[in-house]
Amino acid sequence: MRTATILVQCPDKKGIVAKVSDFLYTYQGNILEVDQHVDEEIGMFFMRASWDLDSFGLEKDLIAAAFQKEVADSLEMKFELHFNTQKPRMALFVSKLSHCLFDILSRYYSGQFDVEIPLVISNHLDLKKVVTAFRIPFYHLPIDKTNKAEVEKQQLDLLQKHKVDFVVLARYMQILSGDFIKEYPNKIINIHHSFLPAFVGAKPYHAAYERGVKIIGATAHYVTEELDAGPIIEQEVARVRHHNSPSDLVQIGQDVEKVVLSKAIKYHLERKVLAYRNKTVIFY
Amino acid sequence: MRTATILVQCPDKKGIVAKVSDFLYTYQGNILEVDQHVDEEIGMFFMRASWDLDSFGLEKDLIAAAFQKEVADSLEMKFELHFNTQKPRMALFVSKLSHCLFDILSRYYSGQFDVEIPLVISNHLDLKKVVTAFRIPFYHLPIDKTNKAEVEKQQLDLLQKHKVDFVVLARYMQILSGDFIKEYPNKIINIHHSFLPAFVGAKPYHAAYERGVKIIGATAHYVTEELDAGPIIEQEVARVRHHNSPSDLVQIGQDVEKVVLSKAIKYHLERKVLAYRNKTVIFY
Amino acid sequence: MRTATILVQCPDKKGIVAKVSDFLYTYQGNILEVDQHVDEEIGMFFMRASWDLDSFGLEKDLIAAAFQKEVADSLEMKFELHFNTQKPRMALFVSKLSHCLFDILSRYYSGQFDVEIPLVISNHLDLKKVVTAFRIPFYHLPIDKTNKAEVEKQQLDLLQKHKVDFVVLARYMQILSGDFIKEYPNKIINIHHSFLPAFVGAKPYHAAYERGVKIIGATAHYVTEELDAGPIIEQEVARVRHHNSPSDLVQIGQDVEKVVLSKAIKYHLERKVLAYRNKTVIFY
Amino acid sequence: MRTATILVQCPDKKGIVAKVSDFLYTYQGNILEVDQHVDEEIGMFFMRASWDLDSFGLEKDLIAAAFQKEVADSLEMKFELHFNTQKPRMALFVSKLSHCLFDILSRYYSGQFDVEIPLVISNHLDLKKVVTAFRIPFYHLPIDKTNKAEVEKQQLDLLQKHKVDFVVLARYMQILSGDFIKEYPNKIINIHHSFLPAFVGAKPYHAAYERGVKIIGATAHYVTEELDAGPIIEQEVARVRHHNSPSDLVQIGQDVEKVVLSKAIKYHLERKVLAYRNKTVIFY
Known part of the structure; x- marks a missing residue:
């Protein structure tokens, strides 16, 4: 299975998990793993999600730009996107x-x-x-x-x-x-x-x-x-x-x-x- | 802070994380912790989420029924709901x-x-x-x-x-x-x-x-x-x-x-x- | 069972184990435990031995003096003697x-x-x-x-x-x-x-x-x-x-x-x- | 340094440590390590000793026979003798x-x-x-x-x-x-x-x-x-x-x-x- 993995960090606020999972759901992404962490001492939010790329409704090369626009911009979010098709x-x-x-x-x-x-x-x-x-x-x-x-x-x-x-x-x-x-x-x-x-x-x-x-x-x-x-x-x-x-x-x-x-x-x-x-x- | 915690299990399918987090987001819930697991051997989905109850837009006593109707019913989901206001x-x-x-x-x-x-x-x-x-x-x-x-x-x-x-x-x-x-x-x-x-x-x-x-x-x-x-x-x-x-x-x-x-x-x-x-x- | 335990340390040289165990054997001591260690970096010898006091051929109060004279003096040895009959x-x-x-x-x-x-x-x-x-x-x-x-x-x-x-x-x-x-x-x-x-x-x-x-x-x-x-x-x-x-x-x-x-x-x-x-x- | 190691087991009785260490001392053996254990449930004694072979007063090939005669025979002892000069x-x-x-x-x-x-x-x-x-x-x-x-x-x-x-x-x-x-x-x-x-x-x-x-x-x-x-x-x-x-x-x-x-x-x-x-x- 081809999969994508995203790692994000941003200032903590309400609804981040929902926004990220909504993004994936909108494009028919089947979430395989999701983990999240809030560092309450400094008010930072961290998340990792991976999903099935085979059935995803967005071309691999378009995902980063779409995520930037639809999710990251409004949340001051930094993210990394990885695909298991590229061997490190x-x-x-x-x-x-x-x-x-x-x-x-x-x-x-x-x-x-x-x-x-x-x-x-x-x-x-x-x-x-x-x-x-x-x-x-x-x-x-x-x-x-x-x-x-x-x-x-x-x-x-x-x-x-x-x-x-x-x-x-x-x-x-x-x-x-x-x-x-x-x-x-x-x-x-x-x-x-x-x-x-x-x-x-x-x-x-x-x-x-x-x-x-x-x-x-x-x-x-x-x-x-x-x-x-x-x-x-x-x-x-x-x-x-x-x-x-x-x-x-x-x-x-x-x-x-x-x-x-x-x-x-x-x-x-x-x-x-x-x-x-x-x-x-x-x-x- | 008053918090609620939900534990769910159901057959795995697409979009469960999105549906649960949407439910919480709809009522202004600030998710404090979320964890999820899929047992791929048997196709079962498990999730735990906790959120801030103080700012939640749904009365404590109405949450279970709302969740049942809006989320659980369509997913054959079993769930437990707990509040930190009730000491076990x-x-x-x-x-x-x-x-x-x-x-x-x-x-x-x-x-x-x-x-x-x-x-x-x-x-x-x-x-x-x-x-x-x-x-x-x-x-x-x-x-x-x-x-x-x-x-x-x-x-x-x-x-x-x-x-x-x-x-x-x-x-x-x-x-x-x-x-x-x-x-x-x-x-x-x-x-x-x-x-x-x-x-x-x-x-x-x-x-x-x-x-x-x-x-x-x-x-x-x-x-x-x-x-x-x-x-x-x-x-x-x-x-x-x-x-x-x-x-x-x-x-x-x-x-x-x-x-x-x-x-x-x-x-x-x-x-x-x-x-x-x-x-x-x-x-x- | 009444037991005695001795802890010793001294500069390392040949025959220390033999001398200590001989001392105990001479007085019919049944050794219950013996452990020994040599720190080769600094040339020091350490030993711990415990034995059955009930059948020992030396009065409890005479052991320290006898051990001092028969063993410790010639080896520049420091030792501690303990009896399980005295609760710390x-x-x-x-x-x-x-x-x-x-x-x-x-x-x-x-x-x-x-x-x-x-x-x-x-x-x-x-x-x-x-x-x-x-x-x-x-x-x-x-x-x-x-x-x-x-x-x-x-x-x-x-x-x-x-x-x-x-x-x-x-x-x-x-x-x-x-x-x-x-x-x-x-x-x-x-x-x-x-x-x-x-x-x-x-x-x-x-x-x-x-x-x-x-x-x-x-x-x-x-x-x-x-x-x-x-x-x-x-x-x-x-x-x-x-x-x-x-x-x-x-x-x-x-x-x-x-x-x-x-x-x-x-x-x-x-x-x-x-x-x-x-x-x-x-x-x- | 050439060393010898002996592993012994025999029925437990008084004076075994003393007898083994005496044997080594008699031949000018410098004991490098000695460990001993008694299994009290079954009354068995176990010991391991290693010593410097370079200064030992007994030819390597004569040790086993001497130990058998001077120590093991009287104690119904089984033993193994190893030399670090023979690579396993x-x-x-x-x-x-x-x-x-x-x-x-x-x-x-x-x-x-x-x-x-x-x-x-x-x-x-x-x-x-x-x-x-x-x-x-x-x-x-x-x-x-x-x-x-x-x-x-x-x-x-x-x-x-x-x-x-x-x-x-x-x-x-x-x-x-x-x-x-x-x-x-x-x-x-x-x-x-x-x-x-x-x-x-x-x-x-x-x-x-x-x-x-x-x-x-x-x-x-x-x-x-x-x-x-x-x-x-x-x-x-x-x-x-x-x-x-x-x-x-x-x-x-x-x-x-x-x-x-x-x-x-x-x-x-x-x-x-x-x-x-x-x-x-x-x-x-």
């Missing part, structure tokens, strides 16, 4: 660690992720063999203090050339510049290996070990300019004990990281995430 | 174990449960002091093989006299008859001390110990005639290890039981549960 | 919130905590009725900026008079002075309503809401002079979603707090906790 | 599903599993490419009703030829015969895609969906003749909701399966598992 294109940035990459490729292989992966970019060669075994182009772009701006330019060119929709930093150990991030707002997903906001920055497992915590975690978030401070998409934790060394924490944590990152990718792919004010609404 | 009345059935009772009374005391508790019924005297310390009437109705039908009659009379809306079996160790259950369909909540459907029946912790499971659990469900087989409302688990004796499991399990039961009560109180075909839809 | 005496400090208090009293009532509670101290009267219903003396000591030192003096006098072994701050909202804390090193257990080290200090649930985390938590720790920075005994978490308001987080969090605090109390009561270098070894 | 050899049996295979190979690739994988056996060709990309021999042995005994013979021959220590059924959808199982007692690890003992047998996710459970799970266990009834090594769960279809459950469950199976493999590899009476003692 995801770029992976990796470094040396393989666990997240394997997990993502495994889901790609088995069809769990409905996505294209036109390229993988890395500052190291370690994972080249793994990537090319999946017949995905691998670009090796070594990075250091002197060439960062230039390399980011090359990366952006590759992303554009490959028509990439969003980027996943699968334990890519470099910090992206503000200029890079601006090109993909709420479209770069990072996995941080701690339960944010605890242990921001480098070596979080060692910091967790030093503090003697009983639970460690991982956090998938959209990348913003402030390090490890962007909107959180997903978090998960694992229990640790006194006998776990720092390297145990690294290993236990990797199991959490890969699951959290893959969940965040899945939410993003299924158009279930709405970002606002450094937070996310996730209609799962 | 909950009866507790207990036996000797105190942990679930304490947890419920603690939430009642602190205002976390918006409920009246007009009475507690027990077949033992052990918990009388606890109950009366909260100024709740305690009825001691001992039960044995010979007097079960008669005692159930007394219990039902008490429930009616106290205008009880729903019953919670807080580790009440007796099996209710089919006749009793029929009086409160999907309105009797039981806590079973296992992760159903594993370990149905008596002594589940001992059975779990014998089987050597690494995780134990508890299950809150609506009571139906078949033992421990009613619609599941909530489940939770706890990890156990080889060094945990059967009595450790009992103790670890009690922490799970009380949390699961209180969550189920909360979902029920907040009108978030729709039961159908021995399952539940829970819009939390 | 626990003081509770509370303020206005009832959930942790109820949870503790519920376990006290049902015999799950093998402890004496000679008194409860509070700076408010709100919980007096609850406490006295359990026939526990309640001391109301209001505290403000002007009288803190004086009130702490009164508190310490009460603790001494009641021969209190350890103190539990069950959501007691006051910060204890360094002088107070020094009297009960690693013997004051606090529950902090966040997943430390995230959200130290006041209003952690509101901070968590602002940050948009997907998981909240609670932390039980021994109190040290630095706020919320003492050795962590236990932590637990709960999942939250975008639709949870700050007051939802408070409520969801309270379920976590009470379970975490009670677990920490239980570990402490069962002599399973060894504190060192701002961390804990917990032999559960 | 693990065979994988797979069918069509790739998630567990990828997870295992990912850990093998990154060095998280200290193991040799001399071969993978499958009744289908689907995963051949994946396996051979890791340079592991892949044997395709199609199986049907008519050739089962014969194929099992071939499988056993391959296992012997490749000196396999233990077998992992990574979603291998065939039931092994009792004759096969006898060759590898407590050395065949299976992953069952339910929270055993709930939903034994085929299609557990569909059964879970039908029953309306709120939590699903997976179980790793040693294979015994009775289907899905062998000693449980590890279990884990994931929360599901009413909107999850049977195929959602399959996908959510696969994340649990792969983590549970890999944990069980890790415990087995690290010699932390002692099986007895259809249960396991796991010293993690």
